[in-house]
Each structure stands twice: as structure tokens, then as C-alpha cells.
Amino acid sequence: MSKTFVFLLALASLAVTTPVAPEDIQATVPIVSTFNFIDGKDLIQRDRARIHQLRSVGQQKKSAGGQNTPAYNQAVVHSALVGVGSPPTPYSLIIDTGSSNTWVGAEKAYNRTRTSKPTGSKVGVSYGSGSFDGDQFLDLVTISYKLTIPDQSIGVANKSKGFNGFDGILGIGPVGLTRGTLQPNRSEFVPTVTDNLFKSKKINYNSVAVSFVPTIGLDEEGQASGELTWGGVDYTKVEGKITYTPITRTFPADRYWGIDQKLTYGKSVPIMQSSAGIVDTGTTLTYIASDAFARYKNATGSEYDEDTGLLAIPCAKFGSLNNLHFYINGQKFELSPDAQAWPRIFNEAIGGTNDKVYLVIADIGDVTGTGLDFINGMGFLQRFYTVYDTQKRRVGISRTPHTFRKVNVPGGRC
Structure with a gap:
């Protein structure tokens, strides 16, 4: 059974079956935990590298944009499965509220399909303890069987560091953080996945909600540990x-x-x-x-x-x-x-x-x-x-x- 077919089966199971309100949400997407243990001092060192990168924005003029955005440094990494292309290739992307570019190619190579459109722009983000540089594409992104985004901006890494075991990042931070990440048009913003879902009327409200459960034990490796909810609130959580x-x-x-x-x-x-x-x-x-x-x-x-x-x-x-x-x-x-x-x-x-x-x-x-x-x-x-x-x-x-x-x-x- 191909991984793509397994991914499509997973999408078919993501229909919302519980009552939600007040906005009309379209789907919830499971979050998966992966343990990535490092010793305590290294954990703090990596977290502080991220904090330094967050603060570095403050050393720039506000008009300069937010090209230096934060990193993932977690001992327990939370990711979601996102499809890119047609048929969709599934990528395991780290969920990051502190950055806004979505990109792939750190581990699994980008698979160009009939929906892949190069823009001619270069893209790169520094994350404190990690980074990526590559090319910008427009492509079909599949969040769930109900949430598909044609011509979503996607970074495709030619080189990256600090993302072992993951394919890239799903950026759900404010869109302003994408300014300065493109070359040569550094003043250009890159619409986020959430923004484009709203713009294309796939969701009726421009928001994303995040639910986690506490880390308990090693038996949780690779198991669902929460969910992302686009366009509203899941009041069962x-x-x-x-x-x-x-x-x-x-x-x-x-x-x-x-x-x-x-x-x-x-x-x-x-x-x-x-x-x-x-x-x-x-x-x-x-x-x-x-x-x-x-x-x-x-x-x-x-x-x-x-x-x-x-x-x-x-x-x-x-x-x-x-x-x-x-x-x-x-x-x-x-x-x-x-x-x-x-x-x-x-x-x-x-x-x-x-x-x-x-x-x-x-x-x-x-x-x-x-x-x-x-x-x-x-x-x-x-x-x-x-x-x-x-x-x-x-x-x-x-x-x-x-x-x-x-x-x-x-x-x-x-």
C-alpha cells in the first residue's frame, strides 16, 4: 500500500463529527508527538537560540520586516501530516505558531506534480538553531479532505539544517513574519495557509485553534496528542x-x-x-x-x-x-x-x-x-x-x- 494512499485514507477519516460553535469549521487535523530528547542544558541552549532569534526582530526597524523568525527546538516535537501536489505527497511538518512560512524538503524531497508552479523567487528563513534556503513554488496543499488550497505558496528546501526526522514547517504565525523571506522581493508577504483557507472561503473565519494533551510516557510516541482546528473552536476540548x-x-x-x-x-x-x-x-x-x-x-x-x-x-x-x-x-x-x-x-x-x-x-x-x-x-x-x-x-x-x-x-x- 503506497504512503500516498494511506494519506488519502487518513484524510477521509478527518470529518468533524462533534458539535462546534460559533463559527462553521470545516475540519480538525490530528497533531502527532515525536520524542526528540536532548539533555536539559542542551534543551535550554536551543530554546534560548530561538528566543534570541525572536528578539532579533526587535533590533530591526519595524519597516524591515520579520525575516528572522523563530526555530523549533523541542524535546517533544508536535507535527501534522500535510499533502502537497496532485496526487498529494504527505509531509510531516512541525507546527509553529512563531513562524509563518510553510515549506517542505528537509527530509523527504519535494515531489513535483502537475500542480507545481515555480515562481522564480528564492526563499529562506533563519530559525536560531536551524534554517532553510530554497525555491518558492505555488502548489495544491491538502490539509484535510475538505480543506484544499490551490496555488498555496510553498518553500522547497535546497538545503536545511536542524530538522532531522521532519520534512519542514507548517507556519501558522501572523503573515507579517513572512516579509523579508523572499528574494528578490523582500517587501513581499507570503500568504499563510490559514489566510488562504479564509480567502478561498474554505473556512468562514480566519483563525486556527490548537489543542494539546500533556505528555505522559514513551508509549505516546507517534500517537495523536492534540488537534488543529481551522475556522472556529472545538468546544469539546x-x-x-x-x-x-x-x-x-x-x-x-x-x-x-x-x-x-x-x-x-x-x-x-x-x-x-x-x-x-x-x-x-x-x-x-x-x-x-x-x-x-x-x-x-x-x-x-x-x-x-x-x-x-x-x-x-x-x-x-x-x-x-x-x-x-x-x-x-x-x-x-x-x-x-x-x-x-x-x-x-x-x-x-x-x-x-x-x-x-x-x-x-x-x-x-x-x-x-x-x-x-x-x-x-x-x-x-x-x-x-x-x-x-x-x-x-x-x-x-x-x-x-x-x-x-x-x-x-x-x-x-x-
């Missing part, structure tokens, strides 16, 4: 209401899915006053400004662990850990003690030991005031449903059935 907050006005966070938030710990210990940062699927940990990180370290009684580069507490003290509160547009979202813990089943994979609990809150490397003072990475996103609303320039966040689920330190015991 939501608990309570969705809080929408406008894109921050603070540069450079305003280039991305940037929001304003403040943090407190426990009953009311102040950690970070209202600051600008981003929500990002491509960052493994959740990062906060250095001064806020020092307050969090002191409040939790944790210590820096030389072996992993993470904060750690003895198992015996885990029960004293409190919730970390994220205040977003007046609504409080709690990151429980279990959600603040690195999955203990993977302690050894990051160079740790089983008698400690390692925390997923890390130091961003600069004090508050840079315009990018936090990154709500996968440690946050696995506990909350998020909506990336291009139409109204806002981000939606809600609790899910997994927000308070105990998976990393079941029952609060080591």
Missing part, C-alpha cells in the same frame, strides 16, 4: 469560557501571537507585573524574565540543578509547591504543581535523577522590559486550549479537561 485578549502593542512581541500578562505564585506572591510576551508552540519550556525567575525560584524553594540546567526540588518537598497564576485580560489561569513539573518518566533523558522534580519554568536571560519578557511554551500550552484569531487580532485561551490533570507526579507523590 474546552472547559468554561474562552478568554480573548488583544495582541499586545509592545514591540517586538506584537509581531507574533503576543499578549500581556502578569504572574503571581501561591496565595498572592508577586512574580511578574503586567508585561508583554508571546504564546509559542515551538518553545519547550515556559520562560520568564530573569528578575521574575529569581522571585519564582525563591517562592518555590527550588534550586538550580547543574546536571540539567533546570530548577529542581527534592521529591519530598513537591507537596509544598503551589499554583503559578497567569493573569490574562483579567482572567486567572492556574498552572498547577503537576503542570510545573517536567514529566518524571523523562528525568534521566535530560540528565536528571528520579529523586528530584524538575520544573518547566526557566530564565529567559534578560530582565523585564525588553518587549519580550515571557514565552508561554509547551509547558503552558499542554494545559490550555488556544485560539489564534487573525480576523480580530487576538489570542483566545481556555481551560481544558487536562488543565489540572495529574500526570507528571501522579497523586503528588514521587
